[in-house]
Amino acid sequence: MSGSDNAVETRGRMIDRVLPPLIILCVVLAGWQGAVRLLDVPPWLLPAPTDVVDRLVKTSNLWYHTGLTVLEALAGFAVSAVLGVLLSAGIVHSRFLERGVFPYIIVSNAIPVVAILPLLTIWFGFGIAPKIMICTIISFFPVVTNTTRGLKAADRRVLEFMHSINATPWTIFYKVQLPSALPFIFAGFKIAASLALVGAVVAEFYSSDRGLGYLVITSATQLRTDLLFVSIVILAALGVILFSVFGQLERLVTRGEDAEKAK
């Protein structure tokens, strides 16, 4: 098959995948717009899609709020990604760590972050620090569990082979265990990044004068429903972007394994 044929086929499949949801979206938006106009729904109850778009364009400090929330989420996620992978590496190399730490990881996951927020606010104030911590806490669990599972999934015989040629634990870790864990790690990252975004918004609900979470709360209390919709649309878009970026990375590192399983 020639390259151009391939490109045509890929484009065809893209259209097949993108077109149906796009049509549905247009139908829903048109119905929404028509209903609002026909029934004369007041904008504080349900703004028309055009009102929302209008608000999106006109709100000047929107990108500041968005940027702040994204910064908090990504910073929190980055911290938990680094700490989580390091802790997992420790866990698979030490039975003591595994037995000693895992119960607390589970407990930390069981505590609702909303309950920790006031405490972090008392300790660290109303700035960005407690928000980043919440993002870290909420996204830590999927990173650790997935990475640990991935590191343990390394082929037992490959490990034996490495031992038979005197490979050091560090060599085994970065040449065998870590690469074979990558698909698991990225699956964990995908979940963790979405959770971090939730964490940032929730943290801003509680104590903030900026960020998308703050925007949601204030626009709701002031009945600026169009702005509320704008915030929700942006959050949805952010969630989708994060999910698909990490999904893409995950697919990249799993390509070989998938093909092998398909055999």
Add this chain to the structure above:
Amino acid sequence: MTAAPDCIVLEDVALRYRTERGVIDALTGIDLTVAEGEFIALLGPTGCGKSSLLRLVSDLVAPTAGRVVVRGQPALAARRANEFGFVFQEPALLSWRTALGNVQLPLEVMNTPAAERVARCEQLLQSVGLLKFKDNYPHEMSGGMRQRVAIVRALAWKPSILLMDEPFSALDELTKSQLQDDLLDLWNAERKTVLFVTHNISEAVYLADRVVVMSPHPGRIKAVLPVKLPRPRTEALRETSEFLAHVREARDMLRS
């Protein structure tokens, strides 16, 4: 046979596992002396401790009793000197590395300079007819090709002892006999000491100088059958009455 020096000596070796369901005697009273350059087949049913024996020899597990001596020293010393090349039933390749990358792995671990590494590994792949597949990933190769890669991976740093754990049992008949002949060619050329685990009687007879027949529960050596068949061995040998006589004898030993 001329008296070659001892390579591997097992003296009254036992291996006992403690599991949640109690104690399992994987091996008891193993006495075996393997000469330098000898090809030994370890033959027996599943659970007779054949694979454990390889792990004992290569110091991956320590015996609960007895001694494992390799060239006059504890097995640990031989492992430290990278004397063991391990091949498993499954190729156990790294799926994210190409054929060439997989063969290079042990040399990377041993810090061989890159240029030398690549040259050596390309030559090895050439020797098993896989040079043109050097950039293929494991999932892009057939089972036989993958096992060839696994075998040359175990030869990359020229270890003097090959430990093979049912390396051909997952392959189809045609590929299997091809790889058996390749292995014999290699052994003829380099005279490595080989411990070859199998549950296939004719494979054991075809390849080995001596067939060590084992039995399970607890794993032990039942009998040793010297194979008095001429070398080099070829396909035609399989049809001869001497070969079949050896196979029959080995089967009787297994059953008795």
